[in-house]
Amino acid sequence: MAVARSKTIVSDFSLSPHIDQVGVEERASRFTKRSIKKESKLNGLLLTLNMIDLTTLEGKDTDGKVKQLCYKAMHPYDAIQGLPTVAAVCVYPSMVKVAKKALDGSGIKVASVATAFPSGQAPRDVKIRDTKYAVANGADEVDMVISRGKFHAGEYNFVFDEIASIKEACGEARLKVILETGELGTYDKVRRASDIAMHAGADFIKTSTGKIQPAATMPVTLVMLEAIREFYYKTGKMIGMKPAGGISKSKLALHYLVMLKETLGEDWMNNHWFRFGASSLANDVLMQIVKEKTGLYQAANYFSVD
Amino acid sequence: MATRKSNTLKLKFDTSWSYAPAPESKSAATINKQYDLFINGAWQKPSSKKYFDTINPANEEKLSEVAEANEADVNKAVVAARNAYEKVWRKMSAKERAKYIFRIARMVQEKARELAIIESLDGGKPIRESRDFDVPTAANHFFYYAGWADKLEYAFPNRNPQSLGVAGQIIPWNFPLLMAAWKIAPALATGNTVVLKPAETTPLSALKLAEIIQESDLPPGVVNIITGAGATGAAIVKHPDINKIAFTGSTEVGKIIQKAIAGTHKKATLELGGKAANIIFEDAPLDQAVEGVINGIFFNQGHVCCAGSRLYVQESVAKQVIKKLKDRLESLIVGDPLDKNTDIGAINSKQQLETIHKYLKIGKQEGAEMYETSCALPRKGFWCRPTLFTNVAQSNRIAQEEIFGPVLAVLTFRTEDEVIEKANNTPYGLSAGVWTDKGSKIFNMTRRMRAGVVWANTFNKFDPTSPFGGYKESGFGREGGLHGLLPYLNLAN
Numbered sequence: 001m002a003v004a005r006s007k008t009i010v011s012d013f014s015l016s017p018h019i020d021q022v023g024v025e026e027r028a029s030r031f032t033k034r035s036i037k038k039e040s041k042l043n044g045l046l047l048t049l050n051m052i053d054l055t056t057l058e059g060k061d062t063d064g065k066v067k068q069l070c071y072k073a074m075h076p077y078d079a080i081q082g083l084p085t086v087a088a089v090c091v092y093p094s095m096v097k098v099a100k101k102a103l104d105g106s107g108i109k110v111a112s113v114a115t116a117f118p119s120g121q122a123p124r125d126v127k128i129r130d131t132k133y134a135v136a137n138g139a140d141e142v143d144m145v146i147s148r149g150k151f152h153a154g155e156y157n158f159v160f161d162e163i164a165s166i167k168e169a170c171g172e173a174r175l176k177v178i179l180e181t182g183e184l185g186t187y188d189k190v191r192r193a194s195d196i197a198m199h200a201g202a203d204f205i206k207t208s209t210g211k212i213q214p215a216a217t218m219p220v221t222l223v224m225l226e227a228i229r230e231f232y233y234k235t236g237k238m239i240g241m242k243p244a245g246g247i248s249k250s251k252l253a254l255h256y257l258v259m260l261k262e263t264l265g266e267d268w269m270n271n272h273w274f275r276f277g278a279s280s281l282a283n284d285v286l287m288q289i290v291k292e293k294t295g296l297y298q299a300a301n302y303f304s305v306d
Numbered sequence: 307m308a309t310r311k312s313n314t315l316k317l318k319f320d321t322s323w324s325y326a327p328a329p330e331s332k333s334a335a336t337i338n339k340q341y342d343l344f345i346n347g348a349w350q351k352p353s354s355k356k357y358f359d360t361i362n363p364a365n366e367e368k369l370s371e372v373a374e375a376n377e378a379d380v381n382k383a384v385v386a387a388r389n390a391y392e393k394v395w396r397k398m399s400a401k402e403r404a405k406y407i408f409r410i411a412r413m414v415q416e417k418a419r420e421l422a423i424i425e426s427l428d429g430g431k432p433i434r435e436s437r438d439f440d441v442p443t444a445a446n447h448f449f450y451y452a453g454w455a456d457k458l459e460y461a462f463p464n465r466n467p468q469s470l471g472v473a474g475q476i477i478p479w480n481f482p483l484l485m486a487a488w489k490i491a492p493a494l495a496t497g498n499t500v501v502l503k504p505a506e507t508t509p510l511s512a513l514k515l516a517e518i519i520q521e522s523d524l525p526p527g528v529v530n531i532i533t534g535a536g537a538t539g540a541a542i543v544k545h546p547d548i549n550k551i552a553f554t555g556s557t558e559v560g561k562i563i564q565k566a567i568a569g570t571h572k573k574a575t576l577e578l579g580g581k582a583a584n585i586i587f588e589d590a591p592l593d594q595a596v597e598g599v600i601n602g603i604f605f606n607q608g609h610v611c612c613a614g615s616r617l618y619v620q621e622s623v624a625k626q627v628i629k630k631l632k633d634r635l636e637s638l639i640v641g642d643p644l645d646k647n648t649d650i651g652a653i654n655s656k657q658q659l660e661t662i663h664k665y666l667k668i669g670k671q672e673g674a675e676m677y678e679t680s681c682a683l684p685r686k687g688f689w690c691r692p693t694l695f696t697n698v699a700q701s702n703r704i705a706q707e708e709i710f711g712p713v714l715a716v717l718t719f720r721t722e723d724e725v726i727e728k729a730n731n732t733p734y735g736l737s738a739g740v741w742t743d744k745g746s747k748i749f750n751m752t753r754r755m756r757a758g759v760v761w762a763n764t765f766n767k768f769d770p771t772s773p774f775g776g777y778k779e780s781g782f783g784r785e786g787g788l789h790g791l792l793p794y795l796n797l798a799n
Contacts, residue, residue, distance in 0.1 A: 022764065033646070267317070
């Protein structure tokens with residue numbers, strides 16, 4: 001008997017699953033109880049390094065700054081041979097060309113924020129042009145922000161349509177959708193925004209711009225990972241995850257990896273599906289890698305500040 | 307993108323990045339080769355002259371041997387407790403009594419690491435639990451009841467609260483140290499003296515507590531800790547000079563105790579078995595509910611009298627919940643109890659493992675679908691994979707009888723009335739759980755469930771301030787909180 005194929009139906013997002021705050025925070029803290037030692041620590045650190053989106057998003061960014069950052073992305077710490085590179089360099093659209101050239105041939109992706117980052121308070125056609133500009137200059141990935149004002153006003157269709165139109169403007173580039181969870185207020189809303197973004201065509205969902213506190217937290221990331229898992233089971237489509245902002249220490253990054261491993265498993269344990277949006281994490285990871293290899297902690301001055 | 311059928315999709319939790327072993331060091335704990343009986347503040351040889359082995363259930367190696375107390379030894383302990391009661395403890399001012407209990411609480415905290423290691427070695431529970439739950443909660447119990455000692459007049463105003471005398475206390479093997487704390491702390495706070503017997507498979511943490519008590523300079527005889535099996539327990543129950551029996555253990559033994567003390571003046575509290583219903587409504591936060599269900603049944607290998615061993619899921623979300631349960635099951639780590647990453651340790655004894663296996667067989671024979679995790683088990687020791695049964699009917703034995711292991715029976719329901727009826731349809735009534743986003747539903751459920759504790763949107767939460775105890779064949783009397791003082795007091799009407 002022929003069975004009607006299930007179609008992905010755009011849901012009523014106000015019916016997105018609810019999240020129990022106490023429960024999700026308890027589960028998230030449980031991941032921090034895993035003890036990561038010896039070779040699993042070293043392997044976790046190498047994986048973390050390889051998942052970092054090295055980021056500079058400042059008004060004072062210049063070509064020179066971006067070039068230096070790109071060199072660091074390719075050569076995080078040349079004193080140790082065979083280290084992986086980071087996953088991507090994340091810049092403003094105006095810096096995409098410089099980054100693309102500097103990273104040429106390295107395999108490192110260029111990610112560009114777009115859509116009137118970080119506030120997202122601009123008309124849609126401006127956001128689309130912003131996106132197209134970044135992609136035309138060579139961005140492999142676009143990190144957009146959602147319209148949080150519209151989201152709070154309950155205009156979910158507006159948010160959905162905007163994400164869909166940016167996705168269209170991205171063409172081949174992968175789209176990361178920043179929910180700015182620090183402005184959403186509840187885990188219920190984080191879940192709802194995740195569902196909207198995934199259904200509207202996001203390739204990645206991302207917690208934060210890094211400009212608002214709180215940025216990424218473990219419970220927020222867990223809510224998003226669980227949304228990804230459910231979306232995968234419903235549609236068969238994998239969505240990537242990028243916690244950003246506030247993850248500056250290796251130990252915390254390893255806790256995130258534990259959470260990823262125990263929530264989504266092997267298929268997501270690579271930089272195609274998981275990223276850390278961070279700038280200061282890299283040096284702490286490098287310091288820990290050196291410690292694991294030599295048994296000694298080096299002073300911070302041994303690691304370049306880019 | 308093409309849509310694949312969701313039942314072919316599978317997440318792979320056996321990842322290339324894995325956790326290296328992170329064992330807690332055994333050398334931080336001192337275990338003697340042999341333990342005598344702790345009577346009248348001193349270690350005394352058993353008049354039986356017999357000792358029995360206590361083993362590590364994770365590798366079946368002998369840890370120590372402990373004395374077997376016979377009737378004469380029990381009598382010696384009761385006489386010591388009676389003397390201490392009449393001559394010292396009942397006369398001591400309440401605030402002085404409190405100081406001793408506070409001191410014991412602090413010493414339990416100071417020796418927390420050692421106690422946690424001993425608890426995991428002797429009982430098989432994961433170090434994460436003994437370190438983060440058993441030992442700290444035990445210390446909290448002493449702290450809490452120390453505070454009550456000089457405030458009994460305020461707890462029961464105008465009722466002239468008076469101590470009873472000697473309490474005989476018999477505790478189980480699932481939370482050896484914590485149960486000792488639950489029993490000893492309120493008894494001392496109310497001015498009673500104690501003869502306590504830990505379970506024969508897990509005596510070591512109680513004996514370590516005896517060392518702490520000795521070091522705390524508690525007057526000799528106020529707490530006596532003697533070891534032995536069922537016969538020793540029976541001798542305590544039958545001893546004529548005991549005023550109160552406090553027992554935690556199986557319903558079967560509870561009934562024997564009640565028969566034995568019928569017609570005597572002895573007061574009793576019994577905390578017995580359970581077959582708790584954990585109920586998930588379709589509007590519940592499902593991921594958190596699943597986590598709560600997992601902790602509700604797999605905490606301490608399911609050796610928990612209030613374990614949520616019957617899961618009732620509303621049919622509309624049953625498939626989804628079962629899938630989530632199976633995924634979560636795969637990320638549980640079964641193995642060395644001393645490894646900090648272990649979620650599920652060893653089954654406490656060979657006998658208990660046989661009981662669990664018996665029920666697994668029954669479940670399959672009854673036609674329920676069995677699902678167990680794919681994890682490898684160590685060769686030596688007593689192990690059981692976390693297991694769940696789906697397609698279970700209310701009339702199945704695995705849904706009615708207490709298994710006391712890591713085995714969850716999953717049943718479905720349609721309406722609120724139906725699930726309340728099914729949840730109450732058991733001889734037990736110790737605990738229950740309700741998962742829903744709707745507050746009014748929680749209150750409706752908690753009002754109608756016949757269980758001593760009902761958790762809402764959480765499970766297995768314990769606090770010294772909160773009373774705990776059962777309905778029906780789960781026993782009577784309450785432990786914890788102000789209610790926990792009552793069984794150790796006579797009150798004027």
